[in-house]
Amino acid sequence: MLAFKEKEKEQEKEQAPADVLPGLHRYSGKRSVLVVDDEAVNREMLSMMLSDVYDVLCAADGEEALEIMRREGERLSLVLLDVRMPKLDGFAVMEIVRGDERLRRIPIIVLTSERSYEVRSLRLGATDFIKKPYDEPEVILARVERIIELSESTTIISHTERDRLTGLFHREYFFQYVEQYDLRHAQLDVDAVQVDVYNFRLYNALYGHDAGTELLRRLGGILRDFLRETEGFACRQEADVFLLYVTHREDYDRLLGRWESRLAEDRRFSSVRLRAGVCPHADKHMHVQQRFDCAKAARETLGRLGASVAVYDSALHERELFARRLLDDMDESLADHRFKVYYxxxxxxxxxxxxxxxxxxxxxxxxxxxxxxxxxxxxxxxxxxxxxxxxxxxxxxxxxxxxxxxxxxxxxxxxxxxxxxxxxxxxxxxxxxxxxxxxxxxxxxxxxxxxxxxxxxxxxxxxxxxxxxxxxxxxxxxxxxxxxxxxxxxxxxxxxxxxxxxxxxxxxxxxxxxxxxxxxxxxxxxxxxxxxxxxxxxxxxxxxxxxxxxxxxxxxxxxxxxxxxxxxxxxxxxxxxxxxx
Amino acid sequence: MTIDDLRAFGANVEEGLTRCMNNEAFYLRLTAKAVSDDAPERLCAALRVGDLDAAFEIAHQLKGVYGNLALTPLFSVASGLTERLRGREPGDYLPAAERIVALRDELRALL
Missing domain, CATH: 3.20.20.450 (EAL domain)
Structure with a gap:
């Protein structure tokens, strides 16, 4: 028993993020920035401005820029990118960077005074602009610093807001997002859902800890796919418990069946049973956590056999209220001699x-x-x-x-x-x-x-x-x-x-x-x-x-x-x- | 070439120096680099063969460099030409390009 518990704990630990600050230079301790401009004068002038504070790398065209970016990766804190360049221009560079999982996190400031370039640059992921002729060095430095700071704080978020194992949100972020979402979509009909794997421990026990982890990872992937076809979010609350906040639907039974058959593609998971507790038509006046408590209460009514989906309804609500009331009243009743001993x-x-x-x-x-x-x-x-x-x-x-x-x-x-x-x-x-x-x-x-x-x-x-x-x-x-x-x-x-x-x-x-x-x-x-x-x-x-x-x-x-x-x-x-x- | 030479030329020396962290030698070196470039000649050549795209490209680039170095007389001509080329405004672009060559030569003579 204890051994299983430990393993579940480990599985929770796998979401622990590595909070490594990207961009810090290996040797100097300064952050690295890359200046890309085909004009040596512009390049050198910017380098001059930045070199007190940053390690400055330079590239004279897009190709060279990409080469350096690929080599340095997350060690680069920022790229200052000219648009008009021979070989590969700034737009082409941004296009390529955007499609690169590793490079897309590096913020890019576009060097241009052309208003017409700004919209296109923003679409391609540029964070800010520096116009030519350059502003005073203080202004440029302040800008560079601000963008780096911003990017680092959001990079830390993107490291930790998602559960590494499943790629879904962490619980804290999930609840925050749900709250934000409700503010913006007060009228939408949404369900709070809790999904778990029936007897999850069994998979750890039968096939080993790695299999349990793999099961969770796969389920995370399936939920991510599901979120592409419907509006909503999901998170892994703990161990094998997932939370979904999605547009209202009636067919959770069918949905679980579909997910189970996808899990069954791996023979080890052919008998996995998923269970869901649904708090439908989430009442927005209720606290987020409470709505998920209702979903949990519904899920807990499910046994080993029979239905795999339970909906929180007024009967369950009544039962809960009744139970709550009895629990609340106990102390007072004890004091008031309301409990009697019969023989x-x-x-x-x-x-x-x-x-x-x-x-x-x-x-x-x-x-x-x-x-x-x-x-x-x-x-x-x-x-x-x-x-x-x-x-x-x-x-x-x-x-x-x-x-x-x-x-x-x-x-x-x-x-x-x-x-x-x-x-x-x-x-x-x-x-x-x-x-x-x-x-x-x-x-x-x-x-x-x-x-x-x-x-x-x-x-x-x-x-x-x-x-x-x-x-x-x-x-x-x-x-x-x-x-x-x-x-x-x-x-x-x-x-x-x-x-x-x-x-x-x-x-x-x-x-x-x-x-x-x-x-x-x-x-x-x-x-x-x-x-x-x-x-x-x-x-x-x-x-x-x-x-x-x-x-x-x-x-x-x-x-x-x-x-x-x-x-x-x-x-x-x-x-x-x-x-x- | 000295700071005074550039001031006499009409450059906004203070602005240029500020961008160079008030490093005079650095400023002068960058300016020397800029005036050694043959871009103005390439601009004239493009205009002579009617390649307005290439001409715009070069004018735009020169505008950027001259602007950064605060070489005001060169900057204003390059800037005006860039805008005219951008809008493909009717008229002869060559005199402006030749003016750039001339002004650049003035500075080149000081090297």
Whole structure:
């Protein structure tokens, strides 16, 4: 994994420009200028004026001028060019220079007082004019200096405004250009588009880093070709992510298909899948970056299969606004006690009558405007955002306080299990935090059951095992949540120290629909017996499931059959009836 | 040839010297170079055979050089002739060209 990341970084680095100032003389440190005039007097006079400040090279006609230019290349800071000359005149020289990728960057000042030459010279790329008879040396020097300065600053821009790998703009320039473009074309209907290569890492992994780089280079070329046939710009934002700002169109699907087939010309790239997120009809009042954020949000809705283009629409917008709002409101809701901890009872069913044995703490959000918000909505959101940590800690603390309260009130200690999010596992103070919490409420670690989900750690089992071991050393009990869901690995189970196995809810739900599940359940029961830990089944909804699970050897049952998660006041009724019986 | 000679000739010596970074020797050397050139003779020859394109070319070139050296009498004749040739104005161009030769010879005599 890390290796891929490094490689992506390198690929980003390849855009690093070489900021070499052209024109600085190798030896003298002076800039070089070339004076081209067939009249020796004019030539020498200009040389005289310039030689204090510059290294002056001279040519008596166009051919000689070109020869020197080709030889000196970017080391020349400026060419002062007469128009009327034998052999090759100034216009012919400019024509040739313009077609030469290397020479065209060298600025040219045309030596003429003929107005009629000026327009033609400008068209051919001349930057300025010096008339004959010459102005005072100061004026000429100032002009020469200004043109060189201007050219050097724009040369630096042209070195860095484009990504070397793809020939597209860099992100910063791209956004600037988009802004400028919008100012001038406020009425145009344009789309902000984000394009990426699905599973780009794979190409680095399969064919090596060079192949990944080559893929990006080719895609850059394809996008450049595309921009020739439509109005717009493109840039490479980072690694394999490209941004396009183009005239509105509906056929991005077809377009991606076309680009993919061009990429497929190289056999290594025959299965490359491109994805695009489109923010259509860009709203010019929105900040550029925001429009591309929308395109990104749309692109992120795309999975591995199915559509390759997603358009940012009002539904997605609503979802985003909703998510934004929940994220914004979390802190305030925490402070205002808008988050409630509900408790779902767990019953021990090993005896003849089910006995209340423990509970699971589950968070509920009573949003001031939206009412009860499902944890299925906000938990994934907070997990993504990192906010989940403070919410988790609130729940843990609250659950501990509640255990203590019930103990004081009813004289029984009812263990409560709390969930630990993936993020918490990377908090080095996790064990300390739990210890503080039980200490604050005067509980022992065994009163708080810690639920961890194994499936979230397929790529970092070591971390999970280390944290679980540490918590157990301090006396906490570890409950493995969601067992039987998706990725449960027997291998991990062998290494992970656990105290309770918790059967996944969806597994319980499908127990009857698929007879194979019964065999699997049998195997799981074997495992838990082998490990010598109790098994909890959650999501149990009816008597039939209960009977089956009980017969098979499941120890504890949690589910709507007994009770949904309820507020503590309501839960207390159950404690009361237990203590009474 | 001295600076005073050129001043006596009618040259705008100050202007010419300025362009030469006030280097008198350099100015005099460039002027000597200019008056050693046979371009005025080639101008006359072109006019005699009626090659007005070539004549314009040379007149234009002379105008540039004389202008830069601020050899005012030569510059004004060359400049006037260049404009007349550019517009292909009717009339005889040769006297102006011969005038250039004469003025140039005046300076050549000082070398």
């Amino acid at each position: 779902q009872p767990k019953y021990n069913v090993t005896g003849s009558e089910p006995v209340l044995s423990s509970a699971e703490a589950l968070v509920r959000w009573d949003h001031p405007d939206l009412g009860m918000v499902s944890p299925g909505v906000f938990v994934p959101l907070f997990e993504e955002n990192g906010l989940i940590s403070s919410l988790d800690r609130f729940v843990w603390r609250e659950a501990a306080r509640q255990i203590r309260l019930w103990r004081d009130r009813y004289g029984v200690t009812l263990p409560v299990s709390v969930n630990v999010s993936r993020m918490d596992m990377y908090d080095d103070t996790l064990t300390e935090t739990f210890l503080d919490i039980v200490r604050e409420s005067g509980l022992s670690p065994r009163d708080l059951l810690i639920e961890i989900t194994e499936s979230a750690y397929t790529d970092d089992a070591g971390r999970l095992i280390a944290v679980a071991e540490e918590l157990r050393r301090q006396g906490f009990l570890i409950e493995m949540d969601d067992f039987g869901a998706g990725y449960s690995s027997l291998n991990m189970l062998a290494q992970l120290p656990i105290d309770v196995l918790k059967l996944d809810m969806s597994f319980v739900r499908h127990l009857r629909s698929n007879p194979k599940n019964l065999y699997i359940l049998r195997a799981m029961i074997d495992i838990k017996e082998h490990l010598g830990v109790p098994m909890v089944a959650e999501g149990v909804e009816d008597e039939e499931q209960l009977k089956l699970l009980k017969e098979m050897g499941c120890d504890v049952i949690q589910g709507y059959l007994f009770s949904p998660p309820v507020p503590p006041e309501k839960f207390e009724k159950r404690i009361e009836s237990r203590t009474q019986s």
